[in-house]
Amino acid sequence: MPHKIPESVLVVIHTADLEVLLIERADRPGFWQSVTGSLDRPDEPLLxxxxxxxxxxxGIVADGERIVLNDWHLSNIYEIYETWRHRxxxxxxxxxxxxxSVCVPRDIAITLAPxxxxxxxWLPLLAAADRCFSSSNAEAILQLRHHFPAA
Structure with missing residues (x-):
C-alpha cells in the first residue's frame, strides 16, 4: 500500500443552529471527530x-447548490500521532x-463507512468540541460561529 500524503482536509458538518455531527472511529473506540481524510494524489484539489x-x-453529497462546502482558507500543521505514523x-x-465546513439539514441521512x-x-457546539480527541478539530468547531454567522 502506498504511503499516505501528509496533507489532509477536516470537514466540520453542522446545522444552521450549530449542532455538530461527530463520528466515532472504528479503529479507536471513544475517538470522536469530524470528517477527515488525506489527499489521494499530490495534485488533488482540496475541494x-x-x-x-x-x-x-x-454518504452526504456536496452538490454545490443545496449542500455547499465552505473553504475556510485555514490550515493547521500538527504532529502525526505516533500510532498512525506507519501510514x-x-x-x-x-x-x-x-x-x-458544510451546513446540512438536521434530518439528512447519514451512512457511515463501517x-x-x-x-x-449530533451535539451542541460546545459539547461537540469537548468530545473531539483532536485539538485542531475542537478548535475548528469552536470557530464555527465566525464562519457561519447566521446562527
Whole structure:
C-alpha cells in the first residue's frame, strides 16, 4: 500500500443552529471527530478531497447548490500521532490539515463507512468540541460561529 500524503482536509458538518455531527472511529473506540481524510494524489484539489471524504465517510453529497462546502482558507500543521505514523513515508512526522465546513439539514441521512466509523452523534457546539480527541478539530468547531454567522 502506498504511503499516505501528509496533507489532509477536516470537514466540520453542522446545522444552521450549530449542532455538530461527530463520528466515532472504528479503529479507536471513544475517538470522536469530524470528517477527515488525506489527499489521494499530490495534485488533488482540496475541494475535491473534501467532497470525496464527506461522501465516503457520511454518504452526504456536496452538490454545490443545496449542500455547499465552505473553504475556510485555514490550515493547521500538527504532529502525526505516533500510532498512525506507519501510514506515512519514513521520517514524516507532521501533517497539514485544511479546514472546511458544510451546513446540512438536521434530518439528512447519514451512512457511515463501517470500516472507518461505528457511530455518529449530533451535539451542541460546545459539547461537540469537548468530545473531539483532536485539538485542531475542537478548535475548528469552536470557530464555527465566525464562519457561519447566521446562527
Amino acid at each position: 475535491e478531497t473534501a467532497t470525496r471524504e464527506l461522501f465516503e465517510e457520511t 506515512y513515508a519514513p521520517g514524516v512526522t507532521h501533517n497539514t490539515e485544511h479546514v472546511f 470500516r472507518e466509523h461505528v457511530a455518529y452523534a
